[in-house]
Amino acid sequence: MTTELRTLSPAEWDGWYGTLERAFGGLAESAEERALWRDLAEFDRSLGVWDGEACVGTAGACSFRMSVPGGALVPAAGVTMVSVAATHRRRGVLTRMMRRQLDDVRERGEALAVLTASEPAIYGRFGYGVGAFETRAEIDTARVHLAVPDGTDGVRLRYAPLDDETVRQTCEEIYARAVPGRPGMLARQPGWERVPLLDPEMDRGGASALQCVLAEDADGTVLGFVRFRVQPQWGPAGAEGVVVLEDLEVADPRVPRSPGASKDAQAYAALLRFLFGIDLTSALRVRSRPVDDAWQHLVSDVRRCAPRQRDWLHVRLVDVGAALEARTYRTPVDVVFEVQDAFCPWNEGRWRLVGDAKGAVCSRTADPAEVALSVRELGAAYLGGVPLVSLAAAGRVRELREGALAEATVAFGSDVAPWLPHGF
Incomplete structure (x- = not known):
């Protein structure tokens, strides 16, 4: 037919x-x-x-x-x-x-x-590699406690209506400030700000409509926000409600700008503590967070949080040279890659990558290959969350010059784990 x-x-x-x-x-x-x-x-x-x-x-x-x-x-x-x-x-x-x-x-x-793949086994043959993972968790908030940084009590929290245009714009501005700091995040084009607010009743699974709380400093400056639902449940001993975390964002909680915890870190902890303390609930369901998310270091017992990791963003280099030039590298790197790409043969062959924290150049070369891999492995390593040396241990990357693999592995790394905030 x-x-x-x-x-x-x-x-x-x-x-x-x-x-x-x-x-x-x-x-x-x-x-x-x-x-x-x-x-x-x-x-x-x-x-x-x-x-x-x-x-x-x-x-x-x-x-x-x-x-x-x-x-x-x-x-x-x-x-x-x-x-x-x-x-x-x-x-x-x-x-x-x-x-x-x-x-x-x-x-x-x-x-x-x-x-993002409904079935991750499908796309490898087309050159996609898993470049970012997500963490999910079911936190027993009745038994797990938080150790928050000094200054957290100074953060003010308030409910904010999601149908308020000012609230929506404020949340988008916070999200936009966070995007450059974490590989894999998307700069939302007009209209895409509606995606995390999508809230059809048939998809709530018995939970409430989406709710929003803002975190502010003493001057009223908004530092972050959380969007969540509450799913009421009752058992023989009373309330067993579940808080469902949909979104928690602050601009950048990782870099203190003065002695002690940063305001962003304090806001993050305050929002998390709020979720732990909602009345008539005893669990927090974390649907999708970065694998290095800070909550894992604030909880008293990570075992009772049942964290689990799964593939999330699959990455495909369509133009090897342009893609490798578009990012920077943690340490200086000068490596010749032998790239296999049967599905997009224009990528096949040797590429010399020379780069550092300021920029990079990647061009065709006739020099001897030093690391051999397929475009799928390049996609997996591209955002800095999957070490090339790990792929080599699985037999998917070959070192042809001693020391080249270690050099490339360190250079490709990222200070923070890549993560995709929402699907598309």
């Missing part, structure tokens, strides 16, 4: 999106969520495969700017809404869409493509 791959037209949206919903279990999304994704869709970057009049494959891309080590915001294609109808599996539908999509990303001059 002959299928046709083409760009989606606005008139075809409903059928196209219905194909996507069916691939993810067949449950219809709320009208609110469906309308949001239509508003954010870039139709010229949305692909469909049709068998006659039936849509049997979907794939989209969003035009993002993503933070990389060094703080630069680099254009990146956010791959999303990928599905293949169960009736058309193993016919090359996904491969055709990935081929068309990556060719388009290259033509647009985007050096990176990123995605």
